[in-house]
Amino acid sequence: MIKPEAVGLSLSIRPPYRPSTIAINRKSALAIGVGLLAALGVVMYVVKLFSWGDRAEWAYPAAITLFVLSAVSAAPLVAFASRMARGYWALPTRRVVELFALPSMVLFVLLIPILGSLPPFEQDGVTRANLWFGWGGGAPFLTDQLAVSVMLLAGGALMWFAAVPDLAGPPSRVRAMPAWKRLLFLNWTGTKRQWIVLRTSMRWISAFYLMMYVFVTMILTTDLGQSLLPGWRSGIFPAYHVITSFQGAVALIVITLYLLRRYAPSVGQFIGDEQAASFGKLLLALTLFWFYFFWSDFLLVWYARLPSEVAAVQTNVAVTYIVPFLIAMSGQFLIPFVTLIFNPIRRKLARLTAVSVIVLIGLLFDRIRLFVASMSSENPFSHGLAELPEPYYPNAIDILFMIGVVGIVAAIYLWVLTRIPTPGGWEMREGAMYRREQKYMHAEVLLLGKPD
Amino acid sequence: MSARNSDRKRELLGLYNEPDDAADAVSRLRGAGFGGNDIEIISATPYPEGAFGEQHAKHRLFAFPFAGAACGLAVAIAWHIGAQIALPIVTGGKPIVAVPAIIQVLYEGTMLGAVLFTVLGVLFESRLPDGIGVYDDRIADGLIGVSVIARERRIPDAQIALEEAGAVDVLSKDGSLMRPAAASP
Numbered sequence: 001m002i003k004p005e006a007v008g009l010s011l012s013i014r015p016p017y018r019p020s021t022i023a024i025n026r027k028s029a030l031a032i033g034v035g036l037l038a039a040l041g042v043v044m045y046v047v048k049l050f051s052w053g054d055r056a057e058w059a060y061p062a063a064i065t066l067f068v069l070s071a072v073s074a075a076p077l078v079a080f081a082s083r084m085a086r087g088y089w090a091l092p093t094r095r096v097v098e099l100f101a102l103p104s105m106v107l108f109v110l111l112i113p114i115l116g117s118l119p120p121f122e123q124d125g126v127t128r129a130n131l132w133f134g135w136g137g138g139a140p141f142l143t144d145q146l147a148v149s150v151m152l153l154a155g156g157a158l159m160w161f162a163a164v165p166d167l168a169g170p171p172s173r174v175r176a177m178p179a180w181k182r183l184l185f186l187n188w189t190g191t192k193r194q195w196i197v198l199r200t201s202m203r204w205i206s207a208f209y210l211m212m213y214v215f216v217t218m219i220l221t222t223d224l225g226q227s228l229l230p231g232w233r234s235g236i237f238p239a240y241h242v243i244t245s246f247q248g249a250v251a252l253i254v255i256t257l258y259l260l261r262r263y264a265p266s267v268g269q270f271i272g273d274e275q276a277a278s279f280g281k282l283l284l285a286l287t288l289f290w291f292y293f294f295w296s297d298f299l300l301v302w303y304a305r306l307p308s309e310v311a312a313v314q315t316n317v318a319v320t321y322i323v324p325f326l327i328a329m330s331g332q333f334l335i336p337f338v339t340l341i342f343n344p345i346r347r348k349l350a351r352l353t354a355v356s357v358i359v360l361i362g363l364l365f366d367r368i369r370l371f372v373a374s375m376s377s378e379n380p381f382s383h384g385l386a387e388l389p390e391p392y393y394p395n396a397i398d399i400l401f402m403i404g405v406v407g408i409v410a411a412i413y414l415w416v417l418t419r420i421p422t423p424g425g426w427e428m429r430e431g432a433m434y435r436r437e438q439k440y441m442h443a444e445v446l447l448l449g450k451p452d
Numbered sequence: 453m454s455a456r457n458s459d460r461k462r463e464l465l466g467l468y469n470e471p472d473d474a475a476d477a478v479s480r481l482r483g484a485g486f487g488g489n490d491i492e493i494i495s496a497t498p499y500p501e502g503a504f505g506e507q508h509a510k511h512r513l514f515a516f517p518f519a520g521a522a523c524g525l526a527v528a529i530a531w532h533i534g535a536q537i538a539l540p541i542v543t544g545g546k547p548i549v550a551v552p553a554i555i556q557v558l559y560e561g562t563m564l565g566a567v568l569f570t571v572l573g574v575l576f577e578s579r580l581p582d583g584i585g586v587y588d589d590r591i592a593d594g595l596i597g598v599s600v601i602a603r604e605r606r607i608p609d610a611q612i613a614l615e616e617a618g619a620v621d622v623l624s625k626d627g628s629l630m631r632p633a634a635a636s637p
Contacts, residue, residue: 014469014594016496133553134543137535143557150564157571165496170589186578189587191599193509195498197577200513201570208517208567215559429497451500 002347004274004435004446008092011432019095019166019421019428022264024414030263034414037407044401048113051397055117055228059375060398062224063367064405065110067248069220070241070363072409073107074213074249075100076155079162080206086450089278091431092270095424096260097253098162101155103412108148110405111220115141118223119380126381130227131219140223147219151212158205159420161198164188166425217242221370228374229315231308231384234301240293244332247286248363251356254279256413258353260422267422273347280346283356287336294333308384316373320391324369331362364402460604465494465586465623466614467595474596475504477617481600484613494587494597504598516573517566524565528558586623595620 011017024031048061075097082090118141121127121134132139168174168188177185188194218238226232234240257275261268298317301309317325335358345351376392377385394402434449468474474493481491488507493499501508532554540548591597598617602610611629614622622629 012594013497016592016594131556133546133550135553135557137532137557139557143560146564147560150560150567153571154567157567157574161574170592171587172589175587183575186574188578190494190496190591191509192493192495192501192506193511194578195495196501196509197511197513197574199498200511201574204513204517204570205567208563208570212563212567215556215563219556426497433497433499 002273002277003437003444004089005092005270005272006437008270008428009432009435009437011428013429013433017425017429017432019423019425020266021419021421022266022417024418031414034407034411037404038411039404039407040400041404041406041408044397044404045109047397048401052113052117055119056376056392058114058117059372059392060368060394061110061401061405062114062375063364063371064402065107065114066220066224066241066367066371067364068104068110068405068409069107069217070245070367071248071252071360072100073104073151073155073216074242074245075253076104076158077206077210077213077246078249078253079158080210083202083206087278088431088435088448089274091427092267092423093253093257093275094427095162095420095422096256096267098159098424099413099416099420099422100252101152101159102416103409104155105152106405106408106412108145108152111145111148114224115144118228123381128227128380129230129233131222140219144216144219144223147212147216151209151216154205154209154212158202158209160184161186161201161205162424163420165190165198166421214238214242217245224371225374228380229312229377229385230380230382231306231310231312232316232374233309233312234297236293236297240290240297243286243289243293244363244366247283247290247332248360250279250283250286251359251363254283254349254352254356255360258349261349264417264422270423270428271349273349276349276352277347280340280352283336283352283359284340284346287333287340287359290333291337294329311385311388314388315385316369320388321369321373324365324372328362328366328369331358331360332366333362335362461601462604462607462624463585463599463601464607464610464614464629465588466598466600466617466619467588467590467621467623468598468618469595469620470618471499471503471596473618474598477598477614477619478504478506480613480617481598481610484609486600486602486606486610486613490601492599494591494599496592496594504596511577513570513573513577516569516576520565520567520569520572521562522565523569524561524563525558527565528554528561531561532557586625588621588623590621 048057051057078090078097079094081087082094119128121130121132127134130140132143137143164186165188168185171189174182174185174188186194186198221238221241226234226237254276257271261271298313301313315321336355339355340346345355372392373389377389434451436447437444438447466477468477478491478493482488482505491506493504493506533549536548542548546553586599588595588597598614600610600614611622615630619630
């Protein structure tokens with residue numbers, strides 16, 4: 001039987017278990033290394049801004065931006081899913097994943113020049129494919145950024161509200177706060193009404209976050225993808241993108257949990273095989289979904305044989321970007337599928353982490369093959385590619401930019417870990433009230449209470 | 453005591469070590485004739501709804517997202533129809549105001565309104581700027597608080613009910629009402 005970590009079952013209610021923030025020494029190799037990478041990201045962003053250039057210059061930044069949308073911004077949804085499904089196994093991980101809402105904010109900044117580089121919908125009387133029917137009210141720049149802002153607002157609110165009971169401290173502290181701060185801390189005293197409002201609001205806001213995430217994915221993948229590569233027409237592609245994003249998010253969470261278990265014992269003591277087994281199952285299911293969605297998309301084009309659609313598939317799958325595609329397919333499907341079907345790999349966090357690293361590499365190359373191909377496409381106003389384009393290779397600035405963005409995301413995440421207590425104290429205490437190991441004949445079983 | 457003074461309401465807070473004692477306090481208070489709206493449970497950990505026999509806490513948070521979504525949708529519709537009527541250009545033979553062409557932005561407006569109003573609703577429903585009147589930091593250390601609002605003349609009844617349930621301490625706005633020897637830290 002896969003057991004939960006014993007320490008999680010025996011948490012004290014009185015005096016209450018209170019999580020702490022994770023202390024990271026600013027002079028440690030980790031802090032310096034991540035800080036330098038983040039600084040590199042900022043410098044490369046400024047360098048790109050000053051050199052501006054045409055749309056193709058922003059091809060690799062677009063790929064890494066969509067990678068961040070996929071793996072980082074989708075992560076908080078795992079907390080929502082586990083709350084909806086009453087998945088107590090995920091209790092120690094909920095705060096860990098909600099904190100990814102903060103690094104997601106870089107999306108807004110990254111998208112400014114990328115969306116700004118897009119061509120107009122109409123040029124010389126010819127209209128390019130788009131979702132906005134040529135609407136001139138600021139699409140796609142304003143509309144996409146507005147949608148991203150609503151999503152980020154929901155993510156930020158979810159992260160903050162979930163953390164308020166742990167951050168607020170005793171009522172006397174809240175009462176002593178200035179009015180604006182008291183407002184931020186929801187005037188927290190822990191009344192029954194406040195608990196109910198908190199839970200209800202988290203459910204609502206999480207649902208809004210999911211709705212906006214799917215919508216943002218649809219419009220960004222269309223505006224930065226399908227609308228730029230002539231002949232690329234797919235109704236299933238946004239769904240493919242969402243599913244692979246969930247896969248990437250689960251992989252990122254597994255890696256984060258592994259690192260926390262290894263280097264942050266205050267969180268790591270609660271993380272073990274119970275979480276690995278559940279995330280392993282999710283990752284395997286999402287891996288199988290990859291094949292389903294990719295194949296559903298591919299089969300239609302292959303069977304219909306419309307020249308413009310075949311050329312688009314040859315561009316981002318079969319010919320021009322075949323190397324990134326093969327890496328993506330191996331990382332997102334072949335290797336995880338072959339490894340995760342075995343229990344000893346799926347149920348052990350360290351082994352699952354190794355597979356997750358491969359999944360994330362696959363996801364990055366998937367976004368490269370999809371969005372570099374479209375962002376570097378020469379003529380988005382034609383109805384099909386006259387001839388297959390040459391691959392658009394990254395230069396040194398592109399590579400440093402992508403590394404730097406990963407650094408910025410990691411730096412923001414580490415910073416927020418030092419500011420918000422992890423894991424979520426009130427949910428952990430609540431979980432300890434409802435879970436108990438008990439002898440049943442010769443076996444030990446887990447008794448689980450699900451009050452609502 | 454004048455009739456006016458005896459009608460004034462005051463709040464008492466009983467502190468309990470054990471959830472069972474807090475539940476006992478709630479039933480004693482109700483037995484003494486205090487209404488469900490006058491009793492509030494305060495805890496550092498969320499207990500299941502109804503665990504203490506308390507009345508279901510009513511809130512109107514669900515109304516905020518709907519109101520926000522309606523406002524957001526209305527603004528988005530006004531923006532679009534206004535823009536399209538102000539600059540009427542027939543595109544591809546479609547109507548000037550074509551729903552499929554604007555539905556994404558209507559969705560964005562609706563969601564923006566819903567999210568913003570939900571956040572405002574949380575602030576409102578958390579009873580800003582004033583929450584519970586009497587409080588004690590020992591609740592943050594794991595004690596469970598049972599708060600009751602009573603008319604001045606019924607304060608002794610409330611105090612007796614809270615104490616008989618095994619309160620660690622009973623507080624009013626002016627401090628502890630229990631004798632020093634009786635009130636454990």
